[in-house]
Amino acid sequence: MTRATTGTAVLVLEDGRAFHGTPYGAEGETFGEMVFSTGMTGYQETLTDPSYHRQIVAMTSPHIGNTGINDEDPESSRIWVAGYVVREPARIASNWRSRRTLDEELRAQGVVGIAMPGTRALTRHLRERGAMRAGVFTGPHAPVEELAERVRLSPSMVGADLATQVSTAEPYVVPAHGEKRFTVAALDLGIKAMTPYRMAERGCEVHVLPAATPAAEVLALRPDGVFLSNGPGDPAAADYAVRTLAGVMESGTPVFGICFGNQILGRALGLGTYKLRYGHRGVNQPVQDRRTGKVDISAHNHGFAVQAPLDGPFGTPYGRAEVSHVNLNDDCVEGLRLLDYPAFSVQYHPEAAAGPHDAAGLFDEFCALMARAGNGATEGDRRG
Numbered sequence: 001m002t003r004a005t006t007g008t009a010v011l012v013l014e015d016g017r018a019f020h021g022t023p024y025g026a027e028g029e030t031f032g033e034m035v036f037s038t039g040m041t042g043y044q045e046t047l048t049d050p051s052y053h054r055q056i057v058a059m060t061s062p063h064i065g066n067t068g069i070n071d072e073d074p075e076s077s078r079i080w081v082a083g084y085v086v087r088e089p090a091r092i093a094s095n096w097r098s099r100r101t102l103d104e105e106l107r108a109q110g111v112v113g114i115a116m117p118g119t120r121a122l123t124r125h126l127r128e129r130g131a132m133r134a135g136v137f138t139g140p141h142a143p144v145e146e147l148a149e150r151v152r153l154s155p156s157m158v159g160a161d162l163a164t165q166v167s168t169a170e171p172y173v174v175p176a177h178g179e180k181r182f183t184v185a186a187l188d189l190g191i192k193a194m195t196p197y198r199m200a201e202r203g204c205e206v207h208v209l210p211a212a213t214p215a216a217e218v219l220a221l222r223p224d225g226v227f228l229s230n231g232p233g234d235p236a237a238a239d240y241a242v243r244t245l246a247g248v249m250e251s252g253t254p255v256f257g258i259c260f261g262n263q264i265l266g267r268a269l270g271l272g273t274y275k276l277r278y279g280h281r282g283v284n285q286p287v288q289d290r291r292t293g294k295v296d297i298s299a300h301n302h303g304f305a306v307q308a309p310l311d312g313p314f315g316t317p318y319g320r321a322e323v324s325h326v327n328l329n330d331d332c333v334e335g336l337r338l339l340d341y342p343a344f345s346v347q348y349h350p351e352a353a354a355g356p357h358d359a360a361g362l363f364d365e366f367c368a369l370m371a372r373a374g375n376g377a378t379e380g381d382r383r384g
Ligand SMILES: NC(=O)CC[C@H](N)C(=O)O
Pocket: 051, 229, 230, 231, 232, 233, 234, 235, 258, 259, 260, 261, 301, 302, 303, 304, 305
């Protein structure tokens, strides 16, 4: 049972706007970039997604915590969000898998949050004014203008290198389910557990590597393909990953990237990245494959995007490339495909944790790319 909400809490934005409510989760104070997620389901996956490191997440779905917390759905070993904002916490957690309440879990992991009636007003404010920093303060607090000043002193997301802070310290292997077909080297820039799982299901043995692993160490595994994961922070600050990818691409190894990985591939192609006004976070973003016209409803969590020409193929150091997918809400780049090199990437989340499974076929496409490149056990195991 969730405790009765007592006491006061306030959410303060860097522009001085304040929202009042009651404490939810741990008491104290926290700072981060204020973002909102429109997902109606999947709060457990959202909370444990390393891409949310240093972000305070507001849920637009008004009732959060209904199914409690289970031990199967976390996407990593801890909650990563810097703070949590909900409208109305569920008073009862009810699900056969539930082990404890969301409130208990937030408290146990020291995550400061607020329950407040104004989540709609907050979301509209961010949509109009754009992304900004925020702080949550529980208990008796200083005047709002003083708190806003402290928020303005907290670090910005622009220029933040965060992937190295969330990445695995040591490499580890996720074995293939059934017969092994491919060796995949996955650069962990903030990887979610479901991602290597989706590849393992397709016969990939996935070697998950720390974010700053140099190309020579990646290639020493003699991988059939290299995967670049999602991750937190500004892609413009992750030069080490761009360098690693450039080294990998000199070898001709197939590449697949998602989210942060799409941005890193974009940078390796010589493209720029920029901060979106307020980003895409949720499980119902319409993305169109420009080759087939097919629309996937997809899971998103990104605040930056790649700047690329939409009017046809363009030149890169690896031959021609094109924008493969666009978001139908705002036309932003949602995927890149190289035409003269076996590499592609998407800005969204085919691992679908949480979210619809429309884009799961992209993992099959990666396997097909590795098979076509003449790698993998299906082509005869040449590596002995
Ligand atoms: N989920 C992700 O990989 C996010 C990528 C990047 N940090 C962004 O906000 O755009």
